Structures are given as C-alpha cells and as structure tokens.
Amino acid sequence: MTSNMCKPVGSARAGDHCCLSFDSDAEQRDVVAAYVRDGLEQHDKVVYFAAGEPTTVLGFLAEGGIEPGPCLESGQLRVLSPLEGFFAHGAFDPDVMVSALRKMATEALDEGYHTFRATGEASAVRTWPCFERLLEYERKVDVVYADRNTVGLCQYDRRMFSAAELRAAEDAHSVHVGPDPIYRDSLLSITRTYDPPGLRIVGEIDSSRGHIWRDALAAEAEATGDDVHLDVSGLRFVDVGGARLLARTADELGRRRCRLLLHRISEEPRRLLRLTGWEQLPALVVEER
Amino acid sequence: MSRALHSHGHGGVRTVAGMHAALVYSSDDEFLSLATPYIQEGLHADEQVLVVTTGTNIELLRDRLDDHAAGVDFIDSSVWYSSPANTLFAYDQYVHDQEQRTRPVRILGEPPWEDRSPLRRRAWQRYESLLNLAFADRDMSCVCPYDTRVVEPSVLASARRTHPTLITIDAEQPSTDYAEPAEFCAECDDTPLPAPPGPISEREFDAAALKSAREFVTWVADQAGLPSPRVSELVTAVNEITTNAVRHGGGRGRLRTWREDHCLVFEVDDSGRSRPDPLAGHLRPPADPHRSGGYGLWLARQLCDLVEVRDGPGWLVRLYAEVE
Numbered sequence: 001m002t003s004n005m006c007k008p009v010g011s012a013r014a015g016d017h018c019c020l021s022f023d024s025d026a027e028q029r030d031v032v033a034a035y036v037r038d039g040l041e042q043h044d045k046v047v048y049f050a051a052g053e054p055t056t057v058l059g060f061l062a063e064g065g066i067e068p069g070p071c072l073e074s075g076q077l078r079v080l081s082p083l084e085g086f087f088a089h090g091a092f093d094p095d096v097m098v099s100a101l102r103k104m105a106t107e108a109l110d111e112g113y114h115t116f117r118a119t120g121e122a123s124a125v126r127t128w129p130c131f132e133r134l135l136e137y138e139r140k141v142d143v144v145y146a147d148r149n150t151v152g153l154c155q156y157d158r159r160m161f162s163a164a165e166l167r168a169a170e171d172a173h174s175v176h177v178g179p180d181p182i183y184r185d186s187l188l189s190i191t192r193t194y195d196p197p198g199l200r201i202v203g204e205i206d207s208s209r210g211h212i213w214r215d216a217l218a219a220e221a222e223a224t225g226d227d228v229h230l231d232v233s234g235l236r237f238v239d240v241g242g243a244r245l246l247a248r249t250a251d252e253l254g255r256r257r258c259r260l261l262l263h264r265i266s267e268e269p270r271r272l273l274r275l276t277g278w279e280q281l282p283a284l285v286v287e288e289r
Numbered sequence: 290m291s292r293a294l295h296s297h298g299h300g301g302v303r304t305v306a307g308m309h310a311a312l313v314y315s316s317d318d319e320f321l322s323l324a325t326p327y328i329q330e331g332l333h334a335d336e337q338v339l340v341v342t343t344g345t346n347i348e349l350l351r352d353r354l355d356d357h358a359a360g361v362d363f364i365d366s367s368v369w370y371s372s373p374a375n376t377l378f379a380y381d382q383y384v385h386d387q388e389q390r391t392r393p394v395r396i397l398g399e400p401p402w403e404d405r406s407p408l409r410r411r412a413w414q415r416y417e418s419l420l421n422l423a424f425a426d427r428d429m430s431c432v433c434p435y436d437t438r439v440v441e442p443s444v445l446a447s448a449r450r451t452h453p454t455l456i457t458i459d460a461e462q463p464s465t466d467y468a469e470p471a472e473f474c475a476e477c478d479d480t481p482l483p484a485p486p487g488p489i490s491e492r493e494f495d496a497a498a499l500k501s502a503r504e505f506v507t508w509v510a511d512q513a514g515l516p517s518p519r520v521s522e523l524v525t526a527v528n529e530i531t532t533n534a535v536r537h538g539g540g541r542g543r544l545r546t547w548r549e550d551h552c553l554v555f556e557v558d559d560s561g562r563s564r565p566d567p568l569a570g571h572l573r574p575p576a577d578p579h580r581s582g583g584y585g586l587w588l589a590r591q592l593c594d595l596v597e598v599r600d601g602p603g604w605l606v607r608l609y610a611e612v613e
Contacts, residue, residue, distance in 0.1 A: 187500060206499045207532045237503065239528055240584045247578030268521045275591055276584055277576035 006178030008191075009034050012153065014115045017145035019173035021156040021166055027194035028155060030179050032119060033064025035153050036077070039117040040066065044151075045108035046077045049085040049120030076113070082124050092125040094137035098144060105150045119153040122169065123160040131165055138172035153177065182219075183212050190216045198229030198261075205235070205242035213242055217249045226258055233264035238272065247278035254283025261285040308430040309421050310454035310461070312397075313445065315437040317349055319458045324397055325353050327432055331395035332360050337387045341369045342399040342434060370400045373416035374590035377423055378573060384429055394429035402440045406550060410444065411477050412595055417451035418473040419571050432456065474567035482597060482607060485547040485554070494531055495541040502531050502544055506555065509546050513553045513612050523610050526592040527555050529585035530606045534559035538603045552594065552609045559603035569598065 009031045012018050022028040039046040050057050057079045058068045071077035080088075089096050105116035125134050138154065145152045156169055170176065181191040188203035190212070199220055205213050220228050228249070238246075250260035262269075265286055273279040279286055314320040328350065331338040339362045340350060347365065351358045370376050380396070387394045400413050417433065424431055435448050449455060449466040450473055468476075490509065494502045506527045510520040527544070534542035538559025545556045570586025586606075590596045595609040 204500065204503075206503075206528065207536065208496055208499055237524070237528075239525070239532060240588055241532070244578050244581070244584070247576075251578050267518065268525065271522075272525065272588070275588060277573070278578055280576065281578070 006176045008180040008184075009153070009177040010038060010180040012038075012151055012175065012177055014151050015146060015148050016151050016175045017142055017173050018151070018153045018175040018177045019156060019170050020153060020177050021158050021170060023158050023195040026197075027179065028157070029060040029064065030192065031177065032153070032155065033061055033066060034180050035117075035119060035177075036061055037064065037066050039115070040071055040076060042114055043076075044115040044117040045075075045104075045111065045113040046071075046117045047104060047119075048077070048079040049118070049124070050079055050081060051086075051121035051124035052082075054079040054081050075111075086120070086124045087128070091129050092133060092137070094133055094140050097137055098140050101141065101144050101152075105144065105147065109149055114149075116150045117153075118151075119155065121155045121157070123155075123157050126160060126165075131161075135168055135172060138169060142172075142174075182216055188212070192220075193229065193231060196229035196261075197224060197226065198231070200231040200234070202234030204237040206237065206239045207241050210241050210245070214245050217245055221249050221253055221260075224258075225256075227261060228253060228258070229261045229263060231263050232269065233266070235266065235269055238269045240272065240276065243269065243272045243276060243278065246273070247276070247281055247284065250278075250281050250284035254281065259283045259285050261287065263287050307424060307426060308432075308454055309424055309452055310430075310432045310456050311448040311452035311464070312432050312434045312456040313437060313448070314434060314458070320346060320434060320436070321349055321353050323456060323458065324350060324432075324434065327395070327397065328354065328361060329357065331393075332357055334393070336393040336395045338362065338395045338397075339364070339383060340397045341366050342397065343367075343401070346399065346434070366399055366401050369398075370413075372594050373412045373419075374571070374587075374593075374596070376400075377416060377419060377571065378591060380420070381423055381573065384424070384427055388428070391428075394427075396429065396431040397434065398431060399434040399436075402435075402444050408483075408597070409595065411480060412597075414444070414447040414451060415474050415477045417448065418468070418470045419568075421451070421453065422470050422568070423572055471567055474571075478565065478567050478598060478600070482599060483549070485545070485556075486549055487547050489545050489547045491543060491545040493541065493543055494535070496535045499528060499531055499535065503528050505544065506546075509555075510553060510610070513548070515553070515610065515612060519610065522592040523553075523555070523608070526589040526596075526608055527557065529589050530557040530608065533585050534604070538562050542603070548612070549609075551611055551613070553612050554610075555608045556605065557608075558601055558605040562603050564600045565598045565604050570596075 012035065020031050036046055048057055061068050068077060086092055101118060108116040122134060141152065144150055154173065156166060158166060161169065179192050181189045183190045188205060188209050191200045193200050199216060246260065253260050260283060262285065265288060270286065270288065273286060278284065312323055314323060328338055328340065338360065341364045344365055347363050354361065384394050402410065405413065420431060433452065435445055437445065449464045450468045452464055453467050455462055455464045492505055503524050506524050507520055510523050531542060531544060534557055539561030542557055542559035547554055570590055573587055574580065574583040589608060593608045594611045597607045599605040
C-alpha cells in the first residue's frame with residue numbers, strides 16, 4: 001500500500017476497520033498518538049493491545065502530547081500488555097479475541113462512552129500460533145467494527161512481515177490510514193513522510209500560502225540533523241516566492257552539510273528553479289519525475 | 290565602460306574589454322572587411338568567438354575564414370533572437386560559461402530588424418541598450434552589425450544611442466549620441482502603448498483571488514489554443530505580476546486580456562506605487578536565495594514573448610504571448 005492511497009488517520013470513523021502499515025517507529029507513533037488523542041478528545045473508550053511493555057506506549061503517547069495519567073485512572077484509556085490482551089487466554093485465538101472485543105465494546109457503550117476505539121500491534125501475534133490465524137482474525141473481526149459505534153486500527157510493522165503477508169493483511173481491511181497532514185486546505189496539503197524522512201506536498205503554493213510553506217520547511221529542517229526529502233510529485237504550482245523558500249532551505253541545510261532533495265518534480269517547478277539559477281545550489285538535489 | 294577611441298584606415302576593429310559597438314555596413318564587402326579581422330583577432334588571441342547573424346552573412350564569413358571557421362561558434366540569427374529577454378539571458382549564460390574557464394568572449398551579433406512591429410522594434414532597441422549593463426566589466430567585447438540596405442534610418446539612429454562605439458568603413462569612433470541605459474529605457478517606457486483593439490475580458494483580484502486569477506489565465510490561454518506547457522508558463526508569468534500588485538501595489542488590481550497582432554495580451558494594473566524603475570526585471574538578479582524580491586518581473590519577461598511596463602496610477606504591466 002503506497003502512502004498516497006491512505007486516508008489521514010484523523011478521518012477514521014466509527015464503523016472503520018483500519019490498517020496502518022508503517023516503516024518506522026516515528027511514523028507509527030505519530031499516527032497512533034493522533035488516533036488515541038482523537039478518541040480521548042471525543043470521549044471514546046480507547047483500548048490499546050500492545051506487543052511489548054505498556055510503558056513504551058505510554059511514553060510515546062506522552063511525547064505525542066497526551067497526558068495518560070487521568071485517562072488511565074478514569075478507565076477511559078487502557079493499555080494492555082500481551083498477557084493482558086492478545087494472550088489473556090493462552091495462544092492467540094481469533095474467535096476468543098473477537099468475542100472479547102465485542103464484550104469490551106458493549107461495556108464501553110454501556111458506560112456511556114461515545115465510541116469503542118481499539119488498536120493493536122499485530123506483530124505480537126504473528127508467530128503464536130501462526131500468521132494464518134491472524135488473517136482469520138482480521139476477517140472475522142470485521143463484524144465487530146461494522147457496528148457503527150466501534151472503530152479499530154490494526155498496526156502492521158512492515159519490518160516484521162513478509163511482503164506477501166502484508167499484502168494479505170492490508171487486503172483484509174477496508175480502510176488504510178496514514179499520518180494526518182501538518183497543514184491542509186482547499187489549495188495545499190503538507191504531510192510528513194518517514195521513509196525517506198521529509199514532507200509530501202500536494203497542491204499549489206502561492207503568496208497566500210507562503211507563510212505556511214515557510215514554517216513547514218523551517219520546522220522540518222530544524223527537526224532533523226540529516227537530509228530533508230520532499231515528495232513534490234503532487235505540487236501543481238509554485239511561485240517564485242515558494243521556490244525561493246526551497247532554495248533558502250537548501251542553502252541553510254548545506255551550511256551543516258545536509259541536502260534538500262526534491263523527488264519526482266514536474267516540469268513547471270523545475271523550470272522555475274533552472275531559470276532562477278537556484279537549481280545550481282550544491283545542497284539542492286532535483287530529481288525528475 | 291572603456292571604449293575604443295581609435296580611427297583606422299582600412300580593415301580591422303580595435304577592441305578592448307567591455308566594448309559594445311555598432312558596425313554599420315552597406316555591402317557584403319564592407320561587412321567582410323570589418324567583421325573578418327575582428328573575428329580573426331579573437332581567434333588569434335584564443336578568445337571564444339560567437340557569431341550570430343543572417344544565413345547569408347554566415348556563408349560569407351565561412352568562405353572568407355576558410356579553415357579558421359571551425360574555431361567559431363556560428364548561430365543563425367533567426368534561431369538566436371527569440372525574444373529580447375531570452376536573448377539577453379542567453380548571452381549572459383554564454384559569457385558566464387566562458388568565464389568559468391576564464392576565457393574572454395568576442396561576439397558578433399546582428400539582430401533581425403525587418404518585419405518588426407513598432408512595439409517589437411522598440412523592445413529590441415531597448416535590448417541593445419541593456420547589453421551595455423549586461424556586459425559591463427566583463428572580459429568580452431560585442432560588435433553589432435547594422436545593414437543599411439535593410440534597416441530603417443530610425444533603427445540606425447537608435448543604434449547610435451545604444452552603442453558607445455560606432456564602426457564604419459571609414460572610422461571607429463565614440464558615439465556622440467550615446468545615452469545611458471537608464472535614460473534610454475525610460476524613454477522606451479514613456480512611449481504610450483496602443484489601446485486594446487478588440488473585446489476585453491477583465492476581472493479584479495486581491496490576495497485571496499490569486500488562484501482564481503490563475504484559473505482565468507489558464508482558461509483564456511486554453512481557449513486561444515496555446516499548448517499546455519505554454520499555458521503553464523503564462524500562468525506563472527501573470528501570477529508573478531498579480532502577486533507583485535498584491536504585495537507592493539495596494540493589495541489589489543485589475544487583470545485584463547485581449548487579442549492583439551497575433552498575440553494574446555494580459556494586462557495587470559494596480560493602484561498604488563511609485564514610478565517603475567526602467568531597468569527593473571531586465572537583468573537576472575543574483576541567485577542568492579536570501580535576497581528577497583526582484584525575480585518576479587525578470588521571470589515574467591523570460592516566460593513571455595514581450596513584457597511592457599508603464600507608469601499609471603500604479604504599475605501597468607502588459608504581457609504578450611504569441612498565438613498562431
């Protein structure tokens with residue numbers, strides 16, 4: 001699943017059985033933290049099935065701006081270790097898991113929560129007992145999430161599954177989600193990318209969006225000590241001011257021996273960089289579509 | 290700019306770095322006897338020699354230079370002189386490339402003057418004047434032939450105003466009519482533009498309407514049958530001018546469009562800023578990305594066939610794109 005076919009995680013709605021396949025911890029954490037945050041904000045019951053220590057999850061939720069303490073205390077948020085969650089009844093069993101989820105959902109709604117919102121790290125159950133049972137679970141759990149007051153997000157770490165397994169797992173989900181855009185309006189959207197690390201830009205950059213573009217580039221350059229990659233294949237228009245910001249960012253990255261790489265650039269923005277001479281900047285790498 | 294102040298008996302052009310001279314000739318023989326030694330001297334000094342002239346003159350020179358012709362870059366003037374702004378930039382790049390190799394450049398460049406509308410002719414005259422700025426302090430010389438058999442007297446008169454040096458078969462001397470580029474360009478920009486001849490479409494724009502102004506340009510240019518890459522260039526050009534109007538010209542302006550003389554014309558006028566600098570946007574600003582401003586008008590000039598700027602209540606900018 002390529003990331004451009006994904007919906008932003010913020011658009012996940014009750015009734016969705018979502019799949020997130022990610023390449024890096026940073027991507028997983030951004031998306032999952034947003035998913036949990038959205039749930040807590042709209043008074044959902046949030047249950048997290050972890051593959052490792054719950055403290056790890058609580059740690060990155062806190063980094064994502066969520067203060068887990070009060071929600072844990074009230075019971076609105078539960079982060080379950082493998083033994084409390086996936087393996088609460090021994091080896092992972094799809095039927096047992098589905099009925100457990102259904103029960104949790106009913107209880108949550110009885111307690112007055114708006115929606116039952118679950119998420120789980122699928123790598124926990126890849127080998128115990130086997131991948132086929134995980135896939136069987138994915139097909140059976142559709143019924144639970146089809147309920148309009150339930151939403152689920154299954155997390156697949158691409159580093160832990162084979163390409164064929166991933167394809168099968170993704171096919172078992174009706175919705176695929178990725179990061180929320182850093183910025184989005186009718187003209188322009190800017191979304192973080194993780195492999196390679198950088199931004200994906202879709203739409204048009206003119207002087208009315210200049211300040212947004214400037215802030216996004218500056219934040220990205222500041223956040224990394226490395227090269228910044230921009231996927232500009234969806235950049236339909238950029239004015240001189242917008243192109244100048246690219247050149248400035250490249251120049252600043254160059255001062256610390258890093259580069260700005262523009263991937264899959266289309267002809268018009270390319271011409272602008274060529275004519276202005278900014279394409280010659282040593283730290284600006286332009287790769288054609 | 291230092292100039293060659295030298296009179297010569299027969300043949301040869303006395304050159305110094307930075308020279309920009311008009312070479313006025315009235316026959317093939319005169320052309321050859323003035324141009325050939327100029328070229329030979331450059332080859333002898335191991336300079337990069339570029340000759341842009343008519344196909345006929347290229348043949349004459351190849352014939353006369355014989356084996357030495359191989360050391361010369363010959364380009365047909367009908368290919369090279371696309372638009373004044375593009376040509377100015379192409380010369381700049383050519384010289385720049387040779388500067389990287391610390392090689393002096395010697396140019397013989399003859400723009401075509403026939404069949405130009407008054408508007409076009411003036412733009413090329415202004416271009417001749419701007420060459421003085423583009424070439425100032427660079428290790429190069431440029432001689433521009435003018436064929437009295439084909440150019441009009443008014444073109445010759447302006448050549449005397451745009452070239453510090455005049456070369457004829459009789460003498461090489463400073464031009465007493467020479468005008469500084471700022472003065473000459475200001476005169477060009479004071480010439481009134483013709484009133485639009487046909488139906489006009491127009492719309493107002495402000496900061497929030499830059500996008501819809503682009504859509505308007507796209508629609509109009511599509512309707513005129515321009516190919517899609519050309520439409521994109523026009524959209525970029527007009528957008529830079531509307532953006533300038535929004536940022537420096539009172540926050541809003543008016544965009545008008547019409548057909549004129551095989552051209553699609555877009556006109557942007559705004560309401561509040563001082564008289565345009567006659568040299569604005571003719572020479573490429575330094576590539577330093579930390580400098581702000583200065584690129585929009587230059588880029589518009591590069592992307593259109595012609596751009597004219599006039600002083601109105603604010604700035605009035607007309608952008609021309611040829612339509613076939």
